[in-house]
Amino acid sequence: MMIYQKKLLAIAILLAFSQLCFSQVDSAIQGVNTLDTLRNIDSTLTLDEVMFSDSIARLNEENKILKESQEAYNMGIDDFGKLNFKNAREHFDQAIELKPDFTEAYFNRGIVALKLDDPKSAIQDFDKVIDADPNHTDGLFNRAEAFILTGNYDAAIADYSRLTELQPLSNKPVYLMGEAYFLKGDYNKAIGFFNKSLEIEQGYANAYNDIASSYRKLENYETALTAQQKGISLDPNREFMVNNLGSIYKKMGETDKALQAYSKAIQMNPEYFLAYNNRGSIYLEQENYPNAIKDFSKAIEINPSYPIAYNNRAIAYYKMKEYEKALADFNKAISLDPNYATAYLNRGILKESQRDREGCCSDWQTATELGVETAKKFLDVECAQ
Numbered sequence: 001m002m003i004y005q006k007k008l009l010a011i012a013i014l015l016a017f018s019q020l021c022f023s024q025v026d027s028a029i030q031g032v033n034t035l036d037t038l039r040n041i042d043s044t045l046t047l048d049e050v051m052f053s054d055s056i057a058r059l060n061e062e063n064k065i066l067k068e069s070q071e072a073y074n075m076g077i078d079d080f081g082k083l084n085f086k087n088a089r090e091h092f093d094q095a096i097e098l099k100p101d102f103t104e105a106y107f108n109r110g111i112v113a114l115k116l117d118d119p120k121s122a123i124q125d126f127d128k129v130i131d132a133d134p135n136h137t138d139g140l141f142n143r144a145e146a147f148i149l150t151g152n153y154d155a156a157i158a159d160y161s162r163l164t165e166l167q168p169l170s171n172k173p174v175y176l177m178g179e180a181y182f183l184k185g186d187y188n189k190a191i192g193f194f195n196k197s198l199e200i201e202q203g204y205a206n207a208y209n210d211i212a213s214s215y216r217k218l219e220n221y222e223t224a225l226t227a228q229q230k231g232i233s234l235d236p237n238r239e240f241m242v243n244n245l246g247s248i249y250k251k252m253g254e255t256d257k258a259l260q261a262y263s264k265a266i267q268m269n270p271e272y273f274l275a276y277n278n279r280g281s282i283y284l285e286q287e288n289y290p291n292a293i294k295d296f297s298k299a300i301e302i303n304p305s306y307p308i309a310y311n312n313r314a315i316a317y318y319k320m321k322e323y324e325k326a327l328a329d330f331n332k333a334i335s336l337d338p339n340y341a342t343a344y345l346n347r348g349i350l351k352e353s354q355r356d357r358e359g360c361c362s363d364w365q366t367a368t369e370l371g372v373e374t375a376k377k378f379l380d381v382e383c384a385q
Contacts, residue, residue, distance in 0.1 A: 178207075246259070276302070
């Protein structure tokens with residue numbers, strides 16, 4: 001009896017064990033069927049085969065994305081070559097969206113941003129490039145340029161300093177650091193770096209030109225003249241150097257030599273609007289108003305967005321009592337540069353002569369806020385009550 005009971009118990013345990021195993025197998029089969037449904041694969045594949053199939057699918061998808069990203073990038077390069085910068089930017093956007101670590105796309109989008117006068121966006125893109133490769137020299141050069149355009153001269157100097165470490169035998173980063181200090185208004189440091197650039201590359205005419213400009217800012221005109229003449233002797237075909245020579249002569253009070261230099265610069269390049277404006281300024285000082293207007297008008301014809309020429313022509317018109325033309329030119333100068341303090345000062349003088357007290361006081365107030373001391377004096381005397 002006991003033996004029989006034990007057999008029954010064994011059979012019960014065996015049956016229970018069998019049911020458990022079948023239940024587990026059935027669950028496993030249900031699981032595979034569920035995965036098969038989701039993956040739409042052959043249910044006869046082993047687990048390793050399923051994993052391998054998934055890897056191939058992922059790889060194919062990644063390759064597809066990379067291909068689409070590269071195609072967008074190539075279209076961006078093509079648009080850039082056609083000077084279609086807006087379309088180029090859109091294609092670089094697509095390339096980066098598909099491949100967020102696409103360094104070349106960030107770099108070229110940064111270049112496009114510079115072309116579109118968007119230096120802040122350019123800086124963001126060059127940051128990505130330099131984060132990926134801290135020694136990316138082109139990225140550093142272009143980011144420094146973007147910093148210059150935003151007025152962040154210290155950041156530009158930091159990038160140029162890094163470049164002097166990466167390119168110790170190159171004149172370029174040293175020279176550009178000098179330019180950054182010049183724009184910052186630190187002319188003595190600028191001269192130091194320009195001289196250092198000459199140690200690396202003797203006979204670099206641009207460095208002599210910029211040394212001359214720095215000394216001119218420091219009102220050391222004799223030294224400026226020597227440096228300018230040296231630059232011209234090294235490269236006599238640069239009209240801007242001859243123009244700058246004229247500006248030194250003007251500061252030295254040698255107006256005849258200044259006129260000759262400006263005229264020579266114009267002869268070298270008839271489209272050089274700065275020389276027309278500068279020569280017109282000499283005529284203005286000599287009270288030769290018709291010739292002054294003629295030169296300022298030529299400068300405006302070449303570059304309609306140059307506010308200084310409008311301001312100067314307005315002065316000439318004012319001197320000739322052509323007040324409506326003068327007012328129109330002052331208005332244009334200010335519309336082109338809303339922070340053009342001298343134009344506000346001059347327009348205020350014109351309005352005062354026309355008994356427009358409210359208008360002149362408003363212009364002198366703006367000029368005062370922009371830092372013109374003369375305007376403050378006029379404001380105190382004419383607009384006190």
